[in-house]
Amino acid sequence: xxxxLERLALERGWSTELSVGGVIGRWRxxxxxxxxxxxxxxxxxxxxxxxxxxxxxxxxxxTHLVPDLMATLAAELGADVxxxxxxxxxxxxxxxxxxxxxxxxxxxxxYG
Numbered sequence: 001x002x003x004x005l006e007r008l009a010l011e012r013g014w015s016t017e018l019s020v021g022g023v024i025g026r027w028r029x030x031x032x033x034x035x036x037x038x039x040x041x042x043x044x045x046x047x048x049x050x051x052x053x054x055x056x057x058x059x060x061x062x063t064h065l066v067p068d069l070m071a072t073l074a075a076e077l078g079a080d081v082x083x084x085x086x087x088x089x090x091x092x093x094x095x096x097x098x099x100x101x102x103x104x105x106x107x108x109x110x111y112g
Contacts, residue, residue: 030076031069035062039087047083049073052090059089 024044028036038058042050053059062069066085073082 030072035065042088044082047081048086049082049084050086050088052088054090056089059087062087 024041027041031039038055039051039053039062042052044050051062053062066087069085070082073085074080
C-alpha cells in the first residue's frame with residue numbers, strides 16, 4: 001500500500017506538498033518549543049512558506065532566524081523546496097463593522 005501511494009504521489013507531482021505538509025505537521029519538533037509557542041506556519045505555495053507570529057517582537061526575532069530556519073528546512077525537505085520564508089506579525093484589529101461602514105479617520109474620531 002505504501003509503495004502504491006508513493007508512486008501515485010510521484011506521478012501526480014504531490015511529493016513536495018506532502019513533504020512540506022509533514023514538516024508543518026511536525027512544526028514543534030522542527031523549530032523547537034520556544035519558536036513553536038509563538039509562531040505557526042500559515043501557508044506554503046510556490047516555494048514560499050508564510051509564518052504568522054503572535055507578536056511584533058516575535059516577528060522581528062523570527063526574521064533574524066530565517067537563515068537558520070531555511071537551513072533546517074533544507075535539511076528536512078531538500079534544497080530549493082522552500083525558497084523563501086515570509087514572516088507576518090499578528091493581524092491588526094478591523095474597526096469597520098457591517099456592510100454600511102462609513103469611511104473616515106477611524107477610531108480616532110470618537111476619542112475627542
